Amino acid sequence: MSHQFTADDSRLLSDIMRLRRDVRGNHFLPTPVDDSVLDKLLEAALHAPSVGYSQPWQFVVIRSDKVKQQVQQSFLRANIAGQAQFTGDKNAQYSKLKLEGILEAPVNLAVFYQPQSTPVLGQTSMPDMGRFSVVCAIQNLWLMARSLNIGVGWVSIIDPNAVKQILNAPEQSELIGYLCIGYVDEFLDEPELKTAGWEQQKTKNDVIFKDSF
Amino acid sequence: MSHQFTADDSRLLSDIMRLRRDVRGNHFLPTPVDDSVLDKLLEAALHAPSVGYSQPWQFVVIRSDKVKQQVQQSFLRANIAGQAQFTGDKNAQYSKLKLEGILEAPVNLAVFYQPQSTPVLGQTSMPDMGRFSVVCAIQNLWLMARSLNIGVGWVSIIDPNAVKQILNAPEQSELIGYLCIGYVDEFLDEPELKTAGWEQQKTKNDVIFKDSF
Numbered sequence: 001m002s003h004q005f006t007a008d009d010s011r012l013l014s015d016i017m018r019l020r021r022d023v024r025g026n027h028f029l030p031t032p033v034d035d036s037v038l039d040k041l042l043e044a045a046l047h048a049p050s051v052g053y054s055q056p057w058q059f060v061v062i063r064s065d066k067v068k069q070q071v072q073q074s075f076l077r078a079n080i081a082g083q084a085q086f087t088g089d090k091n092a093q094y095s096k097l098k099l100e101g102i103l104e105a106p107v108n109l110a111v112f113y114q115p116q117s118t119p120v121l122g123q124t125s126m127p128d129m130g131r132f133s134v135v136c137a138i139q140n141l142w143l144m145a146r147s148l149n150i151g152v153g154w155v156s157i158i159d160p161n162a163v164k165q166i167l168n169a170p171e172q173s174e175l176i177g178y179l180c181i182g183y184v185d186e187f188l189d190e191p192e193l194k195t196a197g198w199e200q201q202k203t204k205n206d207v208i209f210k211d212s213f
Numbered sequence: 214m215s216h217q218f219t220a221d222d223s224r225l226l227s228d229i230m231r232l233r234r235d236v237r238g239n240h241f242l243p244t245p246v247d248d249s250v251l252d253k254l255l256e257a258a259l260h261a262p263s264v265g266y267s268q269p270w271q272f273v274v275i276r277s278d279k280v281k282q283q284v285q286q287s288f289l290r291a292n293i294a295g296q297a298q299f300t301g302d303k304n305a306q307y308s309k310l311k312l313e314g315i316l317e318a319p320v321n322l323a324v325f326y327q328p329q330s331t332p333v334l335g336q337t338s339m340p341d342m343g344r345f346s347v348v349c350a351i352q353n354l355w356l357m358a359r360s361l362n363i364g365v366g367w368v369s370i371i372d373p374n375a376v377k378q379i380l381n382a383p384e385q386s387e388l389i390g391y392l393c394i395g396y397v398d399e400f401l402d403e404p405e406l407k408t409a410g411w412e413q414q415k416t417k418n419d420v421i422f423k424d425s426f
Contacts, residue, residue: 193334
């Protein structure tokens with residue numbers, strides 16, 4: 001008989017999911033994140049599902065200030081280009097948002113997808129499945145971090161190829177996520193962009209359908 | 214002060230992650246999955262992070278046998294093409310694997326990415342971020358299912374455009390994942406493809422690096 005979880009267990013998981021946040025630099029504390037704690041985060045990532053059991057992930061743990069500074073330079077360039085895509089009020093609002101915590105977070109984590117040269121079971125019709133496996137690993141890590149009262153911020157305003165060069169990544173590896181990790185002064189009650197009115201929360205009727213669209 | 218989780222909470226989350234499995238048709242039970250239970254799974258998905266708070270997901274809950282049968286036809290075609298990519302022992306081993314539970318699972322769930330026509334904050338440098346948000350939602354749902362002792366199998370051997378047609382999906386929507394959901398006779402101790410020796414487990418040294426590759 002497989003292990004049976006209880007209703008209390010399920011409610012606790014729901015709380016962890018509900019209280020998880022994307023954390024930016026104005027909330028990270030300099031409190032060190034020990035290797036033993038970081039190991040729990042990476043263990044969670046390694047328990048993610050992967051297509052064809054391919055485990056196509058690579059993790060680069062970054063504690064070096066020099067490396068972080070190089071990555072932040074890439075963010076700054078990408079952020080200027082990103083902001084330029086928004087006009088009017090959105091452009092003004094964009095400029096006030098703190099969107100990363102690269103230097104403030106004690107640990108950065110670059111997560112890559114490493115394609116394999118031979119066919120992968122389950123990836124023959126949907127070639128993105130390997131990338132999606134890496135995202136599952138990131139989401140596992142993010143939830144585990146929240147359960148350890150550690151914040152994670154996913155920085156996506158960044159040139160993936162610049163990060164590859166900075167980290168001396170193999171040619172075939174692809175950056176999937178760049179994470180800032182550390183203890184925080186608080187976890188906000190709601191997503192910051194919801195509170196700021198950047199986007200409205202969608203309703204279930206907007207996004208859930210029965211048997212067909 | 215934000216809610217602080219305990220070491221016990223973190224261990225429970227670790228157990229849920231460790232005991233989660235990809236479930237195929239030979240393990241699903243016909244026991245109905247009530248709407249109230251399904252709602253908990255969808256709630257978990259809706260608590261996933263999304264780039265720029267874009268919530269770019271669409272979920273189609275499938276209980277119709279007719280729809281399931283059409284999707285299974287697409288699986289059967291894609292599976293023949295998939296198997297053909299493997300040669301020798303792998304080809305023989307492939308033919309013995311049960312790789313989906315479309316008809317056996319009481320509920321199927323098709324999960325789509327709906328791109329938005331205007332720029333998305335955080336997606337300006339990494340265009341896949343919206344797709345990755347949808348994958349985070351799937352992983353949340355998968356973990357919530359395990360905590361409710363419900364199995365999930367992700368079917369990726371399928372033609373995404375065929376599924377779009379069957380479900381009458383809007384032109385711009387993209388299929389990200391097709392899930393089979395139901396109670397199970399057991400959760401296997403290990404990933405089936407690990408036990409079968411299809412792939413070896415990678416070591417931490419294979420996939421974790423410090424500051425640079």
